[in-house]
Amino acid sequence: MLSTTPRTTLNRGRQRARTDRDDLYAVLDAGLICHLGVVVGGSPMVVPTGYGRIGDTLYIHGSTGAASLRAGRSGGEVCVTVTHLDGIVLARSVFHHSVNYRSAMIYGVPRIVDDPEEHLAGLRAITEQLAPGQWAATRPPTRKELAATAVLALSLEEASVKVRQGPPVDDEEDYALPVWAGVLPLRTTWGDPEPDPAMTADVEVPPHIASRTITIR
């Protein structure tokens, strides 16, 4: 079960709330980037960034110099939101237009990862989330690179999940209107891998990358 703090208990669109922890994992695991919200000088700052999940911990990373990471490390709360836009809901009235989506919001005070083993595991999770198989296939980080990369751990304790799917919900009297109604689905697909022109050796696209391009997220 997910948490039931006031801000993760949905008041609006209550029928869209999911309360199962597996729903949270599903939304997070299907994502590539999140939007990280921090407060800097009293103002919100929302930055897109990578993330990874191990169990009930979300890892985010960044240069030790980045303002968003500094804010996230200073003991303040952050909000991490992952959103999948699945379609545009075309209703019979302007008012009932909507989108189909899956989204997760996580609140918490992130912990700075000091332990070298967890630091590495967090980076691995972040890398594998974006690029599965690449951790083992490419040059591992040096000590200098590790030192330049801060990793923050955020507990998935306080989280909410919202999902909207299906056709529009129109006002009763509007169903008779001669207006096309339905959903225009959105799909995210992979294009063909584009080799780096600077590649010196004649290297084939490895299976862990090639196999990905035939899947649809």
Next chain:
Amino acid sequence: MLSTTPRTTLNRGRQRARTDRDDLYAVLDAGLICHLGVVVGGSPMVVPTGYGRIGDTLYIHGSTGAASLRAGRSGGEVCVTVTHLDGIVLARSVFHHSVNYRSAMIYGVPRIVDDPEEHLAGLRAITEQLAPGQWAATRPPTRKELAATAVLALSLEEASVKVRQGPPVDDEEDYALPVWAGVLPLRTTWGDPEPDPAMTADVEVPPHIASRTITIR
């Protein structure tokens, strides 16, 4: 030219910064949803939501009861971020993995739209951003529906744009590694329109919807 306040003048990844106002318009106009950041009780809150642009004003909307909108209306600053993820950058080292993207961040104190004409224009811009052609094709909002929908206007004065494209940038000595490097492009495409099973009349998919499905964003 875009603004040059300290927080919109990029320190990190300076080579990715775009300073032209047209770059901002391009990122915003190509998007479907934004991530709206507000501060609620000292904590950040990041919610995905629709938006629309008219000139140098961004419009967002929501139920008059939504917490994010209440926060946005209370005179506090907001941050609106629009992100397009264009590909995964697969480098020869874990450290240089990255993503290709276009993103825009806008900071400001939103103005509550009171003027009925601007209120309607803002809603129209938000609707047309998600679903071009639908404003004219569907039942217009009633007075009651308009009253239930708050519209906020955010000036595009303070904004920044970041774009990363192209192959990975690896360390000099890594280019000799026998590792496949390049970009795995991401594409967002429209699926076939899915008619609402509740549609009573036999209505064809109108051209403004059908024509959209053959384009790639």
